Amino acid sequence: MIKIDELREGFGSFWGSVSEGWDRLRHTAAGALTRFKPGEQTALPDRGQIDDPLHFPAQSWSMLGGDVFEDEQRLVVRIEAPGMEKDNFAIEISGDTLVVRGEKRFEGETTEGRWRVLQCAYGAFQRTVPLPAAVRGDEAKASYRNGVLKIDLPKVQPGKPTSVNIKVD
Template identity: 75%
Template sequence: MKIDDLRENLGQFWGSVSDGWERMRHSASGALTRFRPGEQTQLPERHEIDDPLHFPAQSWTMLGGDVFEDEQRLVVRLEAPGMRKEDFSIEVRDAALQVRGEKRFERESTEGRWRVLQCAYGSFQRTVPLPTAVRGEEARASYRDGVLRIDLPKIEPGRPASVNIRVD
C-alpha cells in the first residue's frame, strides 16, 4: 500500500513539473531570441575573456515583451536594454510586428580582462504576432529606460500592409 501511494504522489509531482515546464516553454518560446555577432558588434577577442562558457556565435537571450489591447490600439513593449533608439528597425508585416536591431558591445576605458560575459550582443529579430489588424502607417515607437514601446492604432479586421516604423 505504501508503494502505491508513493507511485501516485510521484506521478502527481511529475505531472505538475511537466505541466509547469510546458507552460513556461510555451510562454517563453517567443521571447527567446538569438543574437548573431557581426563586424559592428565589437566583441572582445577570445583571448581577452576568461569565461569558459562564453560562445559569441551562440548568444541567446530573452527579450521579454507585453502586448496590451484596448478598443483603439495595441501596445507592444519589448525589454531591450543597452541599446539606442537608432539600433531598431520596426515593421508591420502580415499579422505580425517584426523588430530587428543590433546590440553593440561597449569596451571599458582601461585595460583588463573579462571574467564573465553573459550578455548577448549582435543583430537579432523578434517577431510578435498581432491579435488584430492595425494601421501600421500611423504607428508610433519610443525607446526609454531599456524598453521599446510601439503603439499601433487598430483598424477594421483585414490584412495589414507591410510598413516601416521610425523610432522617435
C-alpha cells in the same frame, strides 16, 4: 516508514507539476527566445580576453520578453531590450506581424583586464510579434525608455477585442 506506493504517488505528483511548469514556460516564452548573431558593430572582445568556457558569441540567445495590449482603438507592443539606444532598432509591419530588428553592441571597460563571465547576448537580432488585429502602420509610433521599446499601433477598424465561442460537437 513510507510505503513504496506513497513514494510513487508523491514522485508522480512532483513530476506532473514540473512537466506542467515546463510546458507553460516553453509555450509562453517560445516567441521571446531570440538569437543574437555578431554584427558589423557588435564590438565583442577577442576570445583570448574571455575566461568564460561557456561563452560562444556565434550562439548567443536571450529572452526579449514582450507584452501585447489591445483596447478599442489600438494595439500596444512592449519589448524588453535593455542596454540599447533608440537608433539601434528597425521596426516594420509585415502582414499581421510586427518585426523588430536591432543590434545590441558590447561596451568594453576602459581599464585592462579579463572578462571572467559573459552572460549577456550581443549582436544583431530579429524579434517577431503576431498582431491580433489589423493596424495602420503609417500611423504607428515608437518610443524607447528604460530598456523597453513601446510601439503604439492604431487599429484599422476600431472596436472591442473580439472573442469567439466555438461549440464542440
